Amino acid sequence: VQWIRGEGLLEKGKKVTVTGADGKKETHEAKKAVVIATGSRVKGLPQIGLELDKNIVLSSDDVLVAEKAPATMAVIGAGAVGCEFADVFASFGTKVSLIEVAANILPIEDADCSAELAKAFKKRKIDVMTGAKISNVKVTKTGASMTVEAGGQTQTLEVEKVLVAAGRAPNVEKIGLEAVGIAKSERGFVKINEKFETSVPGYYAIGDVAGNQMLAHKGSREGHVLADLLGGQHAHLVNYKNIPSATYCHPEVASIGLTEQQCKDQKLDYKIGKFPFSANGRARTSGETDGFVKIIRDAKHGEILGAHIVGAHATELIHELVVARENEFTVEEIDLAVHAHPTLSEAIGEAVLDSLGKMLHA
Structure with missing residues (x-):
């Protein structure tokens, strides 16, 4: 290379x-090929007066090199990044206000998971504000103030630092896309097909710049598959419907497939299975009893439509269900697999049984 x-x-x-x-x-x-993998960048919220400045208004890159934890911080955006840094700075002793415009924190996750994490955050004195509207933003050399409307209440929030965690933008500017004639999608990403080909032969795109889930493991898999394709090897194309989501906070949140709301929106006939970690032996002995495993299955055939975990090591546990969905296992087939005792993974087996109306240890 x-x-x-x-x-x-x-x-x-x-x-x-x-x-x-x-x-x-x-x-x-x-x-043979030019591969565009320019990634994405953090973005501020200039429309409400929050331009990134590396001093008061910070990005998720900036906070990684902060010399000390501030006494107070407003985190704007409660997706994975916002929740992770709210968790980190609360652990450092910072008084954190987590502000989200959507109705729930982690808005792309199942509503039950979002509610469970919000409950855990509030227990740790993180001020969680959802359905929020921000106005009257003022940034000085020593801090920032803003008006926040949420939950039917309006308050003026004054903080030392603001972390903007409201998403990322693809790096598509000034790289020559227009000169070559490479098309972009309606959302501004490089437009590709299932083999990562752009609108111009010989040019490919992978990773954040190409859209779909903006996740490191998704981009890595795209790179592996494209390398096989360009090398003339047989390759399984990326299944974007089976990319796991993981949020690294306390408790952790991880998921695969559809949320319950998505199942309702698609008018699917489904059943729910749920098992709390408070009833799991390994979770109890390790003192990590927050959270649950939730399985959503097709009512007729037992297909795993979605799986959602909140709790200790959720981001590790989810992969049993990633493998199951990728190989089209049913909930009955997961039940056939013996789960060692005592382990956290037993909660998956119990949630599966609950979806079948057979839970043993609730």
Whole structure:
């Protein structure tokens, strides 16, 4: 692998012009393919007066190099990143206000999981505000203030730091897409097909810049599959419906497949199975009894439509269900697998049994 360090610009004819740190330019031509993997970047909220400034209004990149934890912090956005950093700074002793415009924190997760995490956060004195509207933002050299409307109440919030965790934007600007003629999707990502091909032959895109889930493990799998395709090998295309979601806070949250609301929206005939970690022997002995496992199955055939876990090591446990869904196992087949005792994974087996009306240890 030849590593060329510099700023790249796409050119027609499967070429890339690279400008080095010394200002010199050199053009490289690909024999077979040019792969666009420029990723994404954090973004501020200029529409409400929160431009990132590395001093008061911070991104998830900026807080990683903060010299100390502030006394107070407002976290704007309660997706995975917002919840993770709210958890971290609350552990440091920061008084955290977690603000989310949607009705629930972790809005893409199952509503039961969101409610369970919100309950755990509130127990730890994290101020969780959902369905929130922010106005009157003022940023000074020493802090920020804003008006927050949430839950029928309006308050003025004054904090030392603001963490903006309201999403990421794909890096599609100034890389030559327009000059080459590569199309973008309605949401601004590089438009690709199932084999990562863009609208121009010989140019491919993977990772955050290509849309779908903006997750490291999704982008990594795309890279593996594309390498096989370009090498003439047989490759299983990426199943975007079976990419696990993981939020690394306390308790952890992990999921695969459909939420219960999505099942309702699609008018699916489904059954729910649920098992609390408070009834799991391993969770009780380790003192980690928050949370549950929730299984959503097809009512007729037992297909696993979705699975959702809140609790200790949820991001590890979910992979039993990722493998099950990828191989089209039914809940009955998961029940056939003997789960060692005492383990947290027993909760998966119990949730499956509950979906069948056969729970043993509630």
